[in-house]
Amino acid sequence: MPKSNASDLVIHDSAAVSPPDDSLGNKQFYVHYHQVDNNRVVHGSRTFELINFEWDKPYQIVKLDRDSGALRIPKKTYHRSVSCDSGSIVINQSERDDLFQAKKEFKPVSIVKNEKLANILKTVKPLIVKI
Numbered sequence: 001m002p003k004s005n006a007s008d009l010v011i012h013d014s015a016a017v018s019p020p021d022d023s024l025g026n027k028q029f030y031v032h033y034h035q036v037d038n039n040r041v042v043h044g045s046r047t048f049e050l051i052n053f054e055w056d057k058p059y060q061i062v063k064l065d066r067d068s069g070a071l072r073i074p075k076k077t078y079h080r081s082v083s084c085d086s087g088s089i090v091i092n093q094s095e096r097d098d099l100f101q102a103k104k105e106f107k108p109v110s111i112v113k114n115e116k117l118a119n120i121l122k123t124v125k126p127l128i129v130k131i
């Protein structure tokens with residue numbers, strides 16, 4: 001059973017990236033170990049880049065708009081998202097387990113700090129998923 005559920009509204013008013021690139025312009029990703037994200041776009045569109053080392057297709061790109069269902073992002077999935085030029089609003093109804101700690105779960109990981117992640121981005125062709 002999850003310890004708690006959270007509902008966060010994330011608003012981008014332009015083509016923002018979450019998490020933002022690092023100071024040298026390298027991509028960064030979030031990865032959660034005690035939270036499952038359930039993202040639904042309520043305005044605009046948002047493209048999610050997902051990398052999970054345990055998946056058969058470890059690199060997937062999912063574009064969400066108002067007509068899409070919710071995107072469920074399992075634990076241990078590196079993820080980042082980019083809004084369309086006019087921005088987007090996403091509601092994340094996340095599920096957190098007993099070990100959830102905000103300061104550990106929302107620390108961006110730069111691709112320069114994770115060789116495996118960088119290698120997948122360099123060598124794997126992404127699977128484009130429509131939901």
Ligand SMILES: [Fe+2]
Binds near residue numbers: 032037079
């Ligand atoms: Fe997340």
